[in-house]
Amino acid sequence: MVASTAPLRGTSFITGAAGGIGAAVASALARAGSPVALLDHDEAVHETAERLRGSGAEVYSVVADVADRHAVDLAVAAAERRLGPIGVLANVAGVLRVGPVLDLDDRDWAACLAVNATGVWNTGRAVGRLMRERGAGSIVTVASNAAAVPRVGMAAYAASKAASVMITRGLGLELAPHVRCNVVCPGSTDTAMQRALWPDPEDDGGADAVVAGSPESFRLGIPLGRVADPADIADVVVFLAGDASRHITLQSLTVDGGATLGV
Template sequence: MVPQSRNTTTCLVTGAVGGIGAAVATALATIGHPVAVLDRDERVLGTGERLRAEGAASHAIVADVTDADAVLAAVDTTERHLGPIGVLVNVAGILRTGPILELSDDDWASCLAVNATGVWNTGRAVGRRMRDRGTGSIITVASNAAAVPRVGMAPYAASKAAAVMVTRCLALELAPHVRCNIVCPGSTDTAMLRSMWSDPEDDRGADRTVAGSPEQFKLGIPLGRIAAPEDIAGAVVWLAGDGSRHITMQSITVDGGATLGV
């Protein structure tokens, strides 16, 4: 990959070890952005190495978004290596599934810590600097489950709904110079989605996802396919750029119609 053009705006992408996060980082790097990739999984170092090998300016950071001090340090490191952060993309997330009556307190707390408090921590750390510089774009990758109830996904859905509202409130407080928006994916071909299948290696799980599950009150996908991570990345890149300069506090759902436009 050789960057198509040279953008000077530095981007920080959390949850970038794989899946949507890695796809977002790659898409931003492809159009020339310097990209810092962050994850608590040390394999994110490999993501950074790959981007650099493909011609991008990239820096990888092992850090946990639930740790406010670690996030502050990561922001300092990013700006020291790549320059002022102009785009923040919150992708880091975890999933805990099961009935509410059977899940543990830790399942609930963990989802809130990563999916919601993580957005709080990064938004505050980067948002202060964007406010002082008078420019920036923040995009949170949430989920269509933030707006539609899901059987067996209460901690995940609730934490993603919280992430949506934190992002919208941040947008209001940082206006007029910093924009904050949300991308809400539906079923996307990632390790997280496959962990919900009886056999993560069996691609027929995608067919069952597309067909839907009436017993779980879950519709199928009208477009007839699950998303690729790159489909989500495309929406993120657009929200990060000048083409969406008059859009803030908005949520774009990328789910093939699974939630019927809700």
């Protein structure tokens, strides 16, 4: 039996939707026919919403912190009132704090855990309860290939992303068979977060060093010869959210141009 190619069922709730991968995921889910609820701590999330409305999408946007359980619960309830039952949750909100384990400020460690791990915990519980009651839904968490491969100066980020992977898998096991939960692990992607690591964020040449790799810091290059576009990640999220992946759950799909060599 061939999986359905019908539009996604229900509303899609996307965190981290103000820009980067989150905004790309929101656009892709809207194109797939889903009303989209957008959450971000950045007021720019309303600008993303306006762009999507201009293309004919049904949109609701809210400024909130995914690390705040109460705020998440309120945002989820408001999204359902405005747009209807949530059928897809895309956890895309994330922060990057870099520095050696021995030197990183405690506040940076706490920020990584709060957004990248606790944020997924909060949204997964809030939306997961509703999906369990209805007996249907799909949850996709955007983690990182750093969740499986260590990087110099990125232990806090990697640990928090590894936590988000296991939260999602644990949730998927508990919500089966009716709710599927999967993970997308991007590698280097052309976003503001990625460019902040380059010597000059405005210089596209910064991608060259990423593609080439850095053996002295145990960093692999990218065999496909390019950093990802946010749309490359968004397309995989849409695939995992819809019926085309109806027999896939508890999985992590790495989208990094081969950078982690299939780890």
